Amino acid sequence: MTLIDIWLGILQGLGTTAAVTAYGLVFAIPFALVFGVAQYLTQGIARLLVTGVIEFWRSSAVVILLFVFYYALPVVGVTLSALTVSAMVLGLNAGGYASQAVRAGLQALPSGQKEAGAALGLSRPAILLLIELPQALIAMSPTFVNTLIQLVKATALVSLVTLTDMTFRAKEIAQVEYNPVAIYTALLLAFFIVCYPIALAGRWLEARVAAPGSRSGGI
Amino acid sequence: MGFDLAFALSSVPTILGAVGTTLFVALVSCVGAAAIGFLFEMVRRVGGVAGLMIGFVIDFIRSTPVLAWLYFLYFVLPFYGIRLGSMTVGVMGLSLYYSGYLAEVFKAGIDAIPKGQPEATRALSLSRRDAVIYVIAPQMLRNIAAPLGNYFVSILKATPYLAVLAVPEMLGRAFDIASETYRYTEPLVVAGLIFLALALAISQGVKRLERRLLAVGTR
Numbered sequence: 322m323t324l325i326d327i328w329l330g331i332l333q334g335l336g337t338t339a340a341v342t343a344y345g346l347v348f349a350i351p352f353a354l355v356f357g358v359a360q361y362l363t364q365g366i367a368r369l370l371v372t373g374v375i376e377f378w379r380s381s382a383v384v385i386l387l388f389v390f391y392y393a394l395p396v397v398g399v400t401l402s403a404l405t406v407s408a409m410v411l412g413l414n415a416g417g418y419a420s421q422a423v424r425a426g427l428q429a430l431p432s433g434q435k436e437a438g439a440a441l442g443l444s445r446p447a448i449l450l451l452i453e454l455p456q457a458l459i460a461m462s463p464t465f466v467n468t469l470i471q472l473v474k475a476t477a478l479v480s481l482v483t484l485t486d487m488t489f490r491a492k493e494i495a496q497v498e499y500n501p502v503a504i505y506t507a508l509l510l511a512f513f514i515v516c517y518p519i520a521l522a523g524r525w526l527e528a529r530v531a532a533p534g535s536r537s538g539g540i
Numbered sequence: 541m542g543f544d545l546a547f548a549l550s551s552v553p554t555i556l557g558a559v560g561t562t563l564f565v566a567l568v569s570c571v572g573a574a575a576i577g578f579l580f581e582m583v584r585r586v587g588g589v590a591g592l593m594i595g596f597v598i599d600f601i602r603s604t605p606v607l608a609w610l611y612f613l614y615f616v617l618p619f620y621g622i623r624l625g626s627m628t629v630g631v632m633g634l635s636l637y638y639s640g641y642l643a644e645v646f647k648a649g650i651d652a653i654p655k656g657q658p659e660a661t662r663a664l665s666l667s668r669r670d671a672v673i674y675v676i677a678p679q680m681l682r683n684i685a686a687p688l689g690n691y692f693v694s695i696l697k698a699t700p701y702l703a704v705l706a707v708p709e710m711l712g713r714a715f716d717i718a719s720e721t722y723r724y725t726e727p728l729v730v731a732g733l734i735f736l737a738l739a740l741a742i743s744q745g746v747k748r749l750e751r752r753l754l755a756v757g758t759r
Contacts, residue, residue, distance in 0.1 A: 380739045382697040385711055385732040392724035397542065470603070477605035481704065488607060501615035509604045509612060516603035 322498045327507050330494045334487035335511070341407050341476040341486065342469075348412025349419060349472065352378075356416070357423025358449065379417030383475060386410045391482045407479040415472040422464040426457030460530060466523030470516050477512070487511055548726035555713045555731050559738075562709040565631055566696040572635030573695065574688065577642030584643065585650075601640030606698055609633045614705055630702035638695055645691065649684035650676070682753050689746030693739050700735070710734060 322330075359371045378386075387410045394401060401409075430453055438448035458465075480489035491508040495501060583594045601609075610633040617624060624632075653676060661671035700711035714727035 376740065377736070380693075380697075380736055380743065381732055382700050382711075382735040382739070384698075384700040384703075385728060385735055388711075389725070389728045389732050392718075392728060393543075396725045474603075474605035477607040480607070488605070488611070491608075491611070495615065501612075501619050505608065505612040505616055508608050509600075512604045512608060513600055517599065520599065520603055 322494070322500070324503055324507075327494055327498070327500070327503055328511075331487050331490050331504075331507050331511055334485055334490035335515075337404075337479070337484050337486040337489075338473070338476050338515070341404065341411065341479050341484065342473050344404065344408035345412035345415060345472050345476070346469075348409050349416035349468075352413055352416030353419035353423050357420035358427070358454070360420065360424045361427040362449075375417050375420050377417075378413045379421070381414075383411065383414045384478060384481075386414065387478055387482060403479070403482045403484050407476075407482060407484060411472060411475045411478070414475070415468050418471070419465055419468045422461040422468070423457065426461035427453055429460065430456055462530060463523050463527035466519060466526060470519050470523070473516055473519070474512065543729070544723070544726055547721075547723060548730055551714070551717050551727045551730050554717060555710050555727060555734060558708055558710045558713040559734065561627075561707070562696070562699050563738075565627065565634070565699050565702065565707065565709060566692065569631050569634035569638065569695050569699075570688075570692045572631060573638035573642050573691070576635055576639035578646055580639060580643040581646040581650075584647070598640045598643050601637060606633065606637040606701055607704070609637050610701060610705060626705040627702070627707050630699075630705050630707050634695055634698055634702075637698075638691060641691060641694075642688070645684050645687045646680070648687070649680045652683045653679045682756070685753055686746055686750035689742070689749060693742050693746070696742065697735065697739055700731075 356371055356375050360368060360375065363371055387407060390406050390410050391403065394406065434452055434456065435448055438452045443451065476486055477488040479486050480492065483489075485493075487508060491504050495504050498504070580594050580598055584591045584598070610630065613629050613633050613636075614626070617629065657675055657679065658671065661675050666675070699709050702709055703711040703715060706712065710731045711728075714731035717727040718724040
């Protein structure tokens with residue numbers, strides 16, 4: 322097996338890596354928005370419940386969460402594909418992290434923003450959707466980019482529940498070809514090639530958001 | 541077959557028996573990651589070619605999954621004749637992976653010290669050594685204590701990754717029970733809950749520490 326064969330073999334798993342990431346975002350984005358906003362708006366027992374759900378997904382060890390849902394859901398009669406279970410677990414874990422950014426972004430806005438909306442006669446949902454969320458989401462966008470990178474990297478875990486992602490392919494190739502240096506270097510490089518541009522985009526965003534006079538930073 | 545509570549409870553002592561291994565691995569990895577991360581950050585601050593290279597290494601580590609690093613070390617080191625126990629390899633992997641993140645923590649901790657502080661040490665003609673020991677280091681430690689604590693929790697939650705290298709930590713024990721009894725749900729749920737409890741308890745401790753340190757800062 323030449324180096325090119327190894328690379329092509331690992332890249333065959335790129336589709337699964339991308340699919341788990343994209344499918345994971347389908348869980349992560351709504352969860353982060355709904356629970357982040359809910360934590361911001363609620364008080365008392367309601368807030369405790371919201372925080373409890375967030376902490377379950379955020380503070381659990383994601384490795385164990387994946388195995389628990391992979392093995393336990395069929396026992397209680399829920400049969401989902403390995404892809405769906407992986408996307409759900411990794412997505413909600415990432416969503417738990419992102420929800421804290423949503424909440425922190427909302428809390429960091431000066432209260433004058435909300436008061437100005439009220440003075441203009443806007444309803445509470447309109448203030449949230451038109452004034453608070455746009456500013457909070459822009460301000461926290463670098464954090465969301467970091468969470469996306471964490472999600473892409475976490476997809477390596479799905480190799481443990483039989484999905485043929487890049488990590489799984491690397492292990493398969495390692496079984497037929499004793500060349501661990503080339504194979505696992507290629508695996509690390511493949512993830513680097515995917516994640517580093519996202520990290521650079523995040524840095525660019527961070528510089529823009531923090532720039533004086535930018536819409537969110539200048540308030 | 542639903543969830544067998546009695547069986548779950550019977551697996552608690554065995555899994556909890558490995559909590560020492562889990563905490564030990566997490567603690568050693570945290571110290572290792574802090575040491576490597578501090579070294580990385582010092583080299584990066586000095587700048588030059590070495591600084592640029594270390595900067596790239598930090599970016600590379602942060603763009604690649606921890607699981608890929610564990611496989612890399614586990615299979616590549618023996619290829620070069622370096623035979624280490626799986627726990628040593630696991631600790632090395634976690635230390636190396638998190639050093640990239642802790643380097644950023646040290647960077648932020650040092651950058652946050654006001655410029656006037658090192659200037660004042662020069663005005664008072666303190667030696668470089670005294671300036672670092674009595675002025676810079678205490679303020680840096682105060683800045684990094686909380687993020688360091690949070691990364692300790694992250695490392696703790698990453699220790700179940702070492703189950704793939706057959707390190708006998710809590711998830712490994714849970715899988716041992718599962719393969720003996722063919723019941724996966726109960727031991728995995730138990731392991732997950734113990735991890736969640738540990739992570740939440742330590743997070744609370746870190747939050748308290750952060751509040752105390754902030755109070756010292758505003759005295």
